[in-house]
Structure formats: C-alpha cells, structure tokens
Amino acid sequence: MLTPGEEKIDTSNLPAHIAVIMDGNGRWARQQGAMRIFGHHHGIKAVKDTVEASAELGIKYLTLYTFSTENWNRPKMEVDGIMQLLVTTISAEVPELHKNNVKLKAIGDIASLPTKAKRQLQDGIDLTKNNTGLTLILALSYSGKWDILQATKAIVEKVKSGELETDDITEQTFSAHLATEETPDVDLLIRTGGDHRISNYLLWQSAYAELLFLDDIFWPDFRKKDLIEAIAEFQRRERRFGKTGDQVKN
Numbered sequence: 001m002l003t004p005g006e007e008k009i010d011t012s013n014l015p016a017h018i019a020v021i022m023d024g025n026g027r028w029a030r031q032q033g034a035m036r037i038f039g040h041h042h043g044i045k046a047v048k049d050t051v052e053a054s055a056e057l058g059i060k061y062l063t064l065y066t067f068s069t070e071n072w073n074r075p076k077m078e079v080d081g082i083m084q085l086l087v088t089t090i091s092a093e094v095p096e097l098h099k100n101n102v103k104l105k106a107i108g109d110i111a112s113l114p115t116k117a118k119r120q121l122q123d124g125i126d127l128t129k130n131n132t133g134l135t136l137i138l139a140l141s142y143s144g145k146w147d148i149l150q151a152t153k154a155i156v157e158k159v160k161s162g163e164l165e166t167d168d169i170t171e172q173t174f175s176a177h178l179a180t181e182e183t184p185d186v187d188l189l190i191r192t193g194g195d196h197r198i199s200n201y202l203l204w205q206s207a208y209a210e211l212l213f214l215d216d217i218f219w220p221d222f223r224k225k226d227l228i229e230a231i232a233e234f235q236r237r238e239r240r241f242g243k244t245g246d247q248v249k250n
Helices: 025-031 036-057 069-073 076-099 115-128 144-161 171-177 224-236 245-249
Strands: 017-021 061-068 103-107 135-142 188-191 210-213
Touching (some): 025 036, 036 224, 061 076, 103 115, 135 144, 210 224
Parallel strands (some): 017 061, 061 135, 188 210
C-alpha cells in the first residue's frame, strides 16, 4: 500500500541518504505553555513517523541529529531529561525497529554519554546489526568538527606507524575514517524550525547535499507527508556537482 502522498514522488529516484536536524522542540513546547522537555517528548512521534516512512519508501540511510556536542551546554535539567528520554525511547522502540528489519547505528563521542544510555544503545545496535533494511543512524554527542578532527588524528597515527603514506591520502581515505565510514554522503539535509544553518552537522558528508529549511514546521509537528514533500522538492532540483545544466542533461 502506498504511503499517503507517495504518488508525488519518483520512488526509483530516491535520495540514498537523508539527514535531519530535528529543530524546534523547545519553541514548540513554549507555544503550548510547557517546559522544553515536553517538546522533546512530543518529538518522538515525529521520529517514529519519519523512520516508518523512510523504511516504507525504501530510503537506505537516515541520520538524525539527536544530540550535538554543543547541546551539553544546555541547562542540566534539560540534558538529564533528554538522556533519560533516549534510554526509554530506545528500550521501547528497538523491538519494533528489529521487527521491521531496521539496522540501528550511532555516531559521535559515544563515550561521553551516561552509562545507562550507552548500554541501551549498544544493546539496540547488537540486536539489529544483521538487519538489511533502512539503516537508522543516531548522531549523539556529535559535531562535524569533532568528526573531522578524530578522522585526522586516526590518519596521522597511521602515517606515523607507516601504515599509510602521506601521498596515499585521498578523499576516499578521509571519508573512510569519519564516523559515518561506509555510509554514502548525504543527498538531502532537512532542517525544521526555521533556522537556516547546518549547525556543525555532517560537514564533510554534506558537501553536495541539497539543503531544505522548513520555516513553518517545528520538529514535533513533522509527519510522513512532510518527508514525502521534502523528497518531492529534492527531485525537482537539478544536481549538477560542478557541471553545467547542459552537461547534466546530456
């Protein structure tokens, strides 16, 4: 059965990798006269809808900016609430992900997460590691600068040990040392909440991503129809990768 609105898109020309900046939870909560954590709780429905629609459509990779390195600077009550929400959500949703052949992965400075969150996350990763459908990647304690820095350090160590020669370092070599490793570069990057920036997210991987900023949707209100419309917009764009329009058409 078609996902509602699916007739708008060409399912033979889908973005292989969609990345999402799930912004606006706090502002959505304020509109409801509630605390910021209330918005994070309601954002879970948007996550479930997006994962479900991505799996149904045949998207290969979906990366969600779940918690950035900079988010540690938020008020302790909010950070603690987000970490607890992470634990309870993974515990509740991983069985359904596994049932639907979704593989769970995580990128970022995972060592900085609370012990319980790390354990719950690893359990979910282990359970789903052999699944072959959508790969759902949670970016946790992640930043693009951190990713580039850790990749650089890893390559430097290999050069020092003689495992790599400096002249052998290519874009492909560098990509292979990023947290995303074998994941293809981002095709479509979506940001809800009205801000027009990528906020230190997948900087290398998004070099040629199509950027879509949604001004009138906070993350808790994002639904399947919005993902489908984002993909439709992606398909309306001409991706030239430095070439001319005529070259792409020919």
